Amino acid sequence: MNGTARIDVSREQVLRYRVAAHGFDRASPTPGVLVLGVQDTPHGSAPVALAARGASSGALERVWSFRGAPHLHRRTELAALAAALWPLDDADATARISTSAIKEGAKLGLAAFRVTAEAFRRTVVEPLGKGEVSTAVSAAVPESLTYWCTPCGARHISGLLFQQAGLFGSVRVGTERGKTVLSPLASPFPVPETASGTQDLIRAYLRFLGPATRAEVAGFLGTRPTAIRPVWPEGLVEVSVDGASAWLPESEAEALRGAPRAGTVRLLPPGDPFLQARDRSLLLPEKDRQKELWRAIGGPGAVLAGSEIVGTWRARSAGRRVELTVTGFDTLSASVRRALETEAQTVAEVRGAKEALLRIEWTAGPWAAVAVRVRWSRASRGGWASSSPAPPAPGGRGSTG
Numbered sequence: 001m002n003g004t005a006r007i008d009v010s011r012e013q014v015l016r017y018r019v020a021a022h023g024f025d026r027a028s029p030t031p032g033v034l035v036l037g038v039q040d041t042p043h044g045s046a047p048v049a050l051a052a053r054g055a056s057s058g059a060l061e062r063v064w065s066f067r068g069a070p071h072l073h074r075r076t077e078l079a080a081l082a083a084a085l086w087p088l089d090d091a092d093a094t095a096r097i098s099t100s101a102i103k104e105g106a107k108l109g110l111a112a113f114r115v116t117a118e119a120f121r122r123t124v125v126e127p128l129g130k131g132e133v134s135t136a137v138s139a140a141v142p143e144s145l146t147y148w149c150t151p152c153g154a155r156h157i158s159g160l161l162f163q164q165a166g167l168f169g170s171v172r173v174g175t176e177r178g179k180t181v182l183s184p185l186a187s188p189f190p191v192p193e194t195a196s197g198t199q200d201l202i203r204a205y206l207r208f209l210g211p212a213t214r215a216e217v218a219g220f221l222g223t224r225p226t227a228i229r230p231v232w233p234e235g236l237v238e239v240s241v242d243g244a245s246a247w248l249p250e251s252e253a254e255a256l257r258g259a260p261r262a263g264t265v266r267l268l269p270p271g272d273p274f275l276q277a278r279d280r281s282l283l284l285p286e287k288d289r290q291k292e293l294w295r296a297i298g299g300p301g302a303v304l305a306g307s308e309i310v311g312t313w314r315a316r317s318a319g320r321r322v323e324l325t326v327t328g329f330d331t332l333s334a335s336v337r338r339a340l341e342t343e344a345q346t347v348a349e350v351r352g353a354k355e356a357l358l359r360i361e362w363t364a365g366p367w368a369a370v371a372v373r374v375r376w377s378r379a380s381r382g383g384w385a386s387s388s389p390a391p392p393a394p395g396g397r398g399s400t401g
Helices: 011-021 032-036 046-051 075-085 090-097 110-123 130-140 159-164 198-209 214-221 225-231 250-257 287-293 334-350
Strands: 007-009 060-064 070-074 146-149 154-157 171-176 179-184 236-241 244-249 265-268 301-305 308-318 321-328 355-362 370-378 384-387 398-400
Touching: 007 250, 011 198, 011 250, 032 198, 046 070, 046 265, 046 334, 060 075, 070 075, 075 198, 090 110, 090 159, 090 225, 110 130, 110 159, 130 154, 130 179, 154 159, 198 214, 198 225, 198 244, 214 225, 236 250, 244 250, 265 334, 287 308, 301 334, 321 334, 334 355
Parallel strands: 007 236, 321 355, 370 398
Antiparallel strands: 060 070, 060 171, 146 154, 171 179, 236 244, 265 301, 301 308, 308 321, 355 370, 370 384
């Protein structure tokens, strides 16, 4: 790619680099990783990811973007994002929507995206329920882009195409009483004529989730490695991560080499940008733990301590209180437990809760099956008060709180 010699680094160096790049030090209210958006799956989790970086969702818009998943993006960047996500050619378009449900229709390539985007624009001129929009768009596109739904007794457009074309149709994604509502963006933009800016998008992935391979970048975009070969950026340096080759923008080489050891502890929601890297074995080497964290449906969040994922967490609303359960893969140190109390406060505030209850347990080690509860309540003059009882002695059982 250039004349720079290959860099040899360890897995630990890569993770330190990514932690620093993601802004977990909360040094900026507008972390650079927003160029990739923040996935909002499940709904309402993106603000927690932003809070982990000291940011808020105030100036962001919720749209379907990467792979058709709901993301929060800067409103001012939506037109450029749409152009960068527009398929590069017919083969790329087909790869992004190819499913058994519309095997023949997917061969329409770019035409499939264009006709669907235009149908969105004719349909979504005011807030409408997702089902109503789907019915109208399904009727407006070629039949080959739809499939027969026996329970409904009707034809539906492929969900993969429907959601990926939403941004091109200048549609925002909201909720009302638990249901998805689609409405036109306040500042609409034309359907892209051709893709532009895709190289910058790839470079952004490599900056925040690199070093990475072409296959990993393609997986994030929802396409095939061959599709992005023509737009693979220049100015990259080859990086050997424990012997495996990957790529990083040359401008980030020094940051990778000198990445500092981090002492931060954060509660990352399931769709957090840090967890979107396609090299999951690097993030979490143990296969069983990967299966626990990256579940297809209803996955937990991740506990980040320093540069390592050390456990999972879940939250449940109970009236005006949020109950958080942290499950460590191994025994969590006292300093990590104390930091989790602060992070529980952050999650509760983001979710609008008046009180939080934090339960910490371990799945392995001498304190397996031990639970430690930490109760939070708002102090009378603002701020939070906490109570953190010590865990039982090693080998003990039960909980305190």
